[in-house]
Structures are given as structure tokens and as C-alpha cells.
Amino acid sequence: MCSHGSNHHGLGHDQAVATTAQPYPLRAPVPVGKKITSLYKKRLVNFFTPGQWEKVNLMAAQSDVKFGGAPHVQLQVWDAPDTSRPSFAEATAESNTYREARVGESFGPSWTTHWFRCTLTLPEALQADDAHVELHWDCSNEATVWTAQGEPLQGLTGRGERVEWVVPASFKDGKGHTIYLEMACNGMFGNGPGRPIFKNNAGGDSIQPPDNDKYFKLAQAELVAVNLPARMLLIEFSIIHDAATELPEDTWEQHEALNVASRIIDAFKVGDDASLTKCRQIAAEYLGDQVDSAAVYETALDRRPTVYAIGHCHIDTCWLWPWAETKRKVVRSWSNQCDLMDRYPELNFACSQAQQFKWLKEIYPYGWQRVKEKIKSGQFHPIGGSWVEHDTNLPCGESLVRQFLYGQRFFEAEFGFRSTTSWLPDTFGFSCQIPQICRLAGMTRFMTQKPCFNSVNEFPHTTFNWVALDGSQVLTHMPPCKTYTAEGNLGDITRSISNHKSLDQDNTALMAFGKGDGGGGPTWQHLEKLRRLRGMADTVGVIPRVHSGATVDQFFDRLEAKSSSLVTWFGELYFELHRGVYTTQARTKLQNRKAEIFLHDIELLATIASIHDSNYQYPKKELDEIWQGIMLCQFHDCLPGTAIEMCYDDSDKIYAKATATGQVLLANVLAALGLKQSDVANLKLDEATAINTLPWPRRVLIEVSDGKAVVASGEGHALSVSSFEASSETKAVTIKETSDGVFQLENDHLTVKVENGVISSVYDRRAKREVLAGKANQFVIFNDMPVYWQAWDAEVYHLDTREELNNTKTTIHEDKGYRASLVTETHISEHSSVRTTISLSAALSDDQPSLIECEADVDWHETMKFLKVEFPVQVRNTEASYETQYGVIKRPTHYNTSWDMAKFEVCCHKFADLSEHNYGVSILNDSKYGFATVGNVMRLSLLRSPKAPDGNADMGRHRIRWAIMPHSGGLGAETVRTAFNFNHPMRLLGPAGSGSVGALAKAPVTLTGDDNLVLDWVKRGEDDQDVSLDDLPKRKGKSVVVRVYDAVGGLSRGTIETTLPVAKVFKTNILEDVLEEIVVDSGRFQITLHPFEVATYRLKLDQ
């Protein structure tokens, strides 16, 4: 206890009294008993909670004067039509009829909006200068308070979450003052059935699909003169109560808390304000006497543990409510904070997601101005530097880059700075390249807390250096209080140290406090509690010192000074819980994959056209809109598949719009390049061009009509086309039924045997080996009932219920010389079935692998089932490889330890691979992300059927493509390129009337050298004069940005050559800031990448 030595409250009050100089009495005057601790503890709760004692306990002192109903609170309401969310101007239009409304009336149904015109007339009793008057409004749903002039002031959330609006002093004139209340018929967590609770519960469960017929009763609408000393005593008593009940009984601080609390109870007299003063004096013996202001935080921080409290408000951009409601949650939540900052100077509030700031700017100019002022004055901190709090497993590398590029550019353009901290508290696991991408986006710090919810292994660090595949690191902190919505209770503070896994290295912690998920943010209660917890730490000690007033940057600045002594964690932060999210909502994942590919192609072609043709304008505005839509859908409850059905109706519209806009952009750019989409069947071969948007030579079969195929081959983006020659005698691929139900497909490389609809053998004739070790392309189905979070989780025990699906019929579908295929019907249940095509195409060259391609047409109507397809292979390795953004990650194929076993379902991108020395098998896919490799069985996850929170998730038709790719050698560039090829089918185009295909014939930017280097993306410079649309400084002239990465992990060298008139070349970060100038000679420059590096080059052109 030496640390309390200087504190005058360090010794208990009673002990101090006992030292007065009375002679020690000869005889004991009265018997004194030892307090029965358990009874004294139990008594405490009765003093400050509602219930049978509420008329005589501290509750009775809370609000001494209340006025409801006319003439003090007059209510009129206008019900917005259907589920529209009108603006203030629309809602207050003269044509709207407002009718009388009253407390006790119900409003609904779910998702409707009701605007209240509320006239407040303060009675004389509330007009005193020192009266603290609030409007208390509780309708169990959400609302926004507006001035009569249309300024949104703050949000209100029912069920006691945030029900007070402080009435301005200007209302104390006895006259009527009008405000508006915009009521949203949803709770903080949407409209789940029953009471808002996340629990398997017959009476209600908030992750079940919303109840669209909920009504909300206006329980309270009254003016209240608040008895502030009583309110503060309530807060103080609750803290002392927590100390008395939560601290261990072997601490004197616990006993002291119990003594102090008991004395407060004894001193309290109902209706006697003087007793409140006395009670608060007693409380101050435990909490200190500085707790009524931010001055409590002025004591110097020292070596003792410190918990940095950061106000935060996690607003899921969509989840149990649609985007449209999120826009209102933003203005409600952030206005609350602006209001609190005026009263609590210590409040520092960190807030992420550029998209939400953009909505505020566009829809709520008053709220935006208010937020901008608070950013300027230093209390409101935009953080995270990303467009939304995105998923990190599923988006492709370029999508992650754009999340940060668009996010940081928005922050810089609007606020004048970029974020240094990546802030993803709630994202479902973190890909191993995030540290590299963060560093390339100007961020050195990373904050999350999600891994603390691991269901198998406890994550061993709180504060550490997290290291990417390429070795890049970010300084990482996971708030040890295990939440990003801390309530600011004593337990949050103590857990911040007791759960701290890195105390041997540092004893500070971040605590993000405030209502969240559904928005809200800190309340005055949080701020008052924290002041008292700091006072307690400085007065009696025992708990860590909470500090309010510092920023997240300041917290990390301290850590950075000692970063070299912090432990390291290499590779992904695999989340041992939400493993279903690689598969749930398959359509959204397919749309995301397709959109990413589409954007790749359009940006490449548009870049070429915009340089080649001075009349062609790079479509930056449209590209920005498409990207922003796609990035919005990458939000961590949307793309992973954990939102309600309404959100997927919304995201479908975003993808549809992106596709429609994209089609127009494509037609325009093709026209500029002298091409147009034509009737392929009638194209003359010498007029046809195949567009290759990938950076390597290709040789591809393209079917132009039934039975007729052509071969596109060559380098560059416009490949020439020749006819595929095959006669019946010399079929390049054959198919035959060798015995009843047994088929054989064969090309120059492979002999494939299909029995009862499954692939029983793949013989690699060049490698002279059997590829399979069992029935491949075998569908398997599992019962899929996780512990609770349906759409999120596939739990380990689902593996115990594996059942093979039987195929009913296989027939020859195609025997075309260039391609042969079989169709198999598979019965899943009386509701569901699969029709699978297994095909083998002609081997076009010996240096190109043959694929066994599969396409499944699934009609899926299951309940809590998980459909997968298996590939047992004759390959042995303790690790399998999975494509991730800009690289591959290895994961175990065994269950040696609990860490290995926890990865029973993992994320892959376009391929997963199991290779041994000199041979392996890759499984490619066109839209899937869930995979498992157990021993030698590779298993691609296809479809799930959770019923919450979207009761119709994944029901209906799905077309899914995958391929088996046996290969000689280990995992290498061949798999990487083939997986790209598989996802980028080639387009056959005809000539347009004008324009010249010449610009495409030779790719304007080429990469040669090590084949593991991928020239992944080509785009125009963000700041180019003729491209840039935002307010950031522009650069003169045109430039081309080229992104390259090493895909399999090794020092790689290459040469980039351009036919463009290049003046200078710079290596840049992903924000396109110059890192260094690169020597360029005759349009060529050398590049060297370290393993798994992502490198960006900006080619400044001479025009």
C-alpha cells in the first residue's frame, strides 16, 4: 500500500476517529459485534434499485419535480407513410396533418417513422436559474431531437438507455417552445422478436429475423427538474457498491467500501436534501473530493497501471437494421457526443468509417458542422482510415487497398489528416497481410478485441507487434476488458488489468466505452462513473487508474517507445469462432468476387483508353461510386453474411447498380479501343479479338456455338483467335461409358474415371501417378447447429454428422472433341438437389495444366445443413496452403494441438492447395471462401442454411464452379495463374466502327521475370489532374499506377516495361505517396520484391 502514502484519505475514517486522546475505558460499555459481511453486502443493492424499497431508498430522491401532459408537454404526431424515412423538411411540410398524441399511445409497426411536434412550457417551479431541467422520453425505440429550425440535436434510445434531453435555459420563460422528435420504430438492436436479448430464449431473441409488426408504447414524455446531488450520490453509491461486492474480501479496500456504503445508507433520509450532502461527504472518503469535474484526472500518471478510457460508439453499418437506419443512427449517436463534449471536457471520442462521415455530411449538414468543430477542437477523433469497418478475410487484396485508400483520402480531404491507427474492433478475424497493407496506408497501429471471443484457445497477448507475411509489423493492442462497448463499471477497469496478457511488458490498457453495435456512444452516466473510479483509484487505490482525456494516438505513442521489447505474433489473427461466415450468404460473396474482377478489368481498359485516346475520359466518378458501393457491402456484417434479409435486399441493389454502370463503362471503353460486344456465333475469325485482362500469355478455348470452339492465344490484351481443329478420329478429349454407370474422360494429360457420379480416379499420365485416394467430387452434408450464432458459426461438432450424398443418375452431356462432360443428378432431400457437370477440355499445350472442371447447379432449401464437396488426394503433407490477399497462408492438416484443431474450417480465396515434394493438387473456385484440409481430404464448403438473422439465407438456386488441378512440383506460380485464369474467362469481341485495337495488341505495361510476380492491378493515379475529383492537391499530367506482388513467397526480380511515354517512375505506398524514385531506361525498370511484398509503382507520363 506504499503507493497511497501521500494521500490524506489513505487511512479509513473510523481508524482516524479511534486515535483521539480519550483514556481507554476500564469496562466495556456495550457489546460490539463483528459485522456479518454477507448480510451487509446483500443489503446494499436494496438502497439504489427499484423494487419494494424504492419509495424509501435513493430512487425516491432522484427527481423531485415532474410535469407531464398538457399544458407542459403537448404532443402532436405525423405518421410517415409506409416505412419511409422523410427528411426534416418533408416531415414538417405544411401539407402534413399532425394529430394529438399522448403518453400511453403505441406507435408502429416496426420500421415506421413518426414525427412528433412537441411544445414544452416550463411551469414556474422549473424556471429557477439553477434548475437542471430535462425532457425524459422513453418509447422503447430510437428518436432524434430536432430544433424547430431543423437542427438535429441528439439521439434518444428507449428502455432507459438514453432518455434525457437537457432543456435549454432559454426555455425558462414560461412560454411554449417547440421541438420535434423523429421516432424510429426500432430498438437499438433492430426489431428482433420479444425483448431485446441475445440469447436462445422462447420469449424473444434479437438475432432471430425481425418481427415486422412490433408496436412501441410511449411510456414517458415529461419535464423533470433533476435533483443533481441525488443523481450523483446514486452514481457514487453504485461504484462503492461494486467495490464492496466485487473486490476480494482479503483486501482492506473491500471492507472499507462496505463500511462507507453502510454509513451512507444509515445517513440517508428520504426527502431531506441535507442528508444527501452528508451522504456525499461520506462517499468522498472513498472516492475523493474531486469527482464533480474533469479535475479528477489532473493527478499525475505514474508507474501504476493506467486504463485509457476512449469514448466510442460502434455503429454496425448494417446488421439487424438496414443501411437507411444506420444513417440516422450516425446523426443520433454523434450528436449525443457533441452535446456531452460541451459538458465533459475530458470526453475523447474515437469514431471510424469514412462512409458514415460521408452520410452525415450529405444528409445532416448541421450535425456535420458540429462534428467538424469537435474534431478541430480535439475531442472527436476520426480513426481507422478505412471506408467501413470491413471484413478482412473475404475481400481481395485490391479491395483492402481501396478500403484504406478511400478511407484515408476522405479523412485527409475533410479533416486535414490521415489516421495512424487501423480500428477494426469487431471484424471476424484478420488476414495475415493486414499489417503490410496498414503500413502501406500510413498506419502503424492496430486495434481490435475480437480474438478475445475465441472459443477454443485464449489469445495469449494484449499488446504486441503483429507481423504480416512479408514481415511488416503493426503495433497492436486488444483492450483487455474484452469489449468495445464498456459500461465504465468497476469491473471494466479491473478487467483491463486482470485480463491483460502482456503485463510483463506494459501495464497500460485501452478501454473503449459507450453504447455500441447499434450506436449510441457514451452517456453522462459513463462519464460520471469514470470520474469516480479515477477518484477511487487515487483515494483508496486497489483498482487501476482510469484516465480520460488522452487520445488513442497518445496511448500508442507511449507503447511505440517500447515496441522493440513487445512480443511478436506472426501471421493471421485467426478467429476461433465465426467460421460459418466464409460461406453464409453465397450470392453476396459471388457478387463481391464478380465485382472485384469487373473493376479490375474496367480500370485496366479505362487506363489504357484514357492515355491512348484524348477524347476518352477516365470514368473516375462512376468508378468511385462502384467502389464505394462494393466497399460498403464489405462491411463486417454484410459480406460475411450475418445481417438481416433487408440488408441483402439493399446490397443486391448496390451490386445490380454496380453491374449496370459497369456494363455502360465497359461498352464505352471498348468502343474507345475499337471493339464492341458482338454476336459471337457470327463473328468472322479474322475480325474477332479475345480480350485478355490478365498480365500473362494465355491459350484458351472459347466455345462460340454448340459444337464449335475457337482458341484464343498470345500475349497482350487483344489475343488473336483461330479455329479449334478436331475431327472425330482425333478428338482432343474423349468420353466413353466403359461399363454401366462408369465413364472415362481422357485428354493428352489426364484419364478421369467417374463412377456413380463421383470421380473415382484421376490418372496423371505425364507424372505417371494416380491423383486421388478416394471418391472425389463427393458431396457431403452436415447438421449445422452452432451453439448460438447461427449465420456466424459452424461449430466443430458439425463434423461428426458427416453424411455422403448419393448420386441418382449420370449421363454423357457433351462429346465435342474439344470438351467432354458428364451430368450427374444428386438428391439432397425432398426439397433440394444438385445437378453437377464434370468436364474435361482439350489439353492445349504441355506447359498448361489440365483442369477437371465442375459446375454445380444447386436448388437449396435446407434448414441448418451445411453442404460441402470433398477431394481425397494421394498427397501427404502436414500443412496445406490457401490463397489469401497477396499471397498464400499455410495451415495444418492435422489436429495435433488445440490451436491446430481450432482451424477446422478456414478461409481461402481462389485456390487451396495440398502439395508434397514434387506433386500436388490445387482446388480452384469461382466464389467460395470456406475450406478444410484434414489429412489428405480437401473439402470445399458450398452452402449453409442458417435461419437467423436472415430466415431465408441462401435459399434458392446457386451456380458454383470449381476445378481440380493436379500439378507436378510444389505450389507455384502455375496454380496462382490458373486460379486467376479460372476466374477471368475471356471475352470474344468484334470490331467497332472506329477506334483502334492497336492500343491493346501490345500491353502498355508488361512484367517479365520471376513467374511468382503478379502484375495485379493497373489504374490511373488518384491525384492526376484529369482524374481526381476530390479536394486533395492534384498532380500535373497523367500517370499510371501499377500494383505488383509476390504470390508464393520468395525474393523476386522482374522488369516492368511500358510502351507509354514514361518520364519518371516512383515506388509509392498504396496511398500513392512517393517512397523512392526508380531509375527508368527506355521505358524499362527493374523491380525486386521481398517475399510476399506488395509494391506499387506510379509511372508519370510525359503528357
Ligand SMILES: [Zn+2]
Ligand atoms: Zn460490428
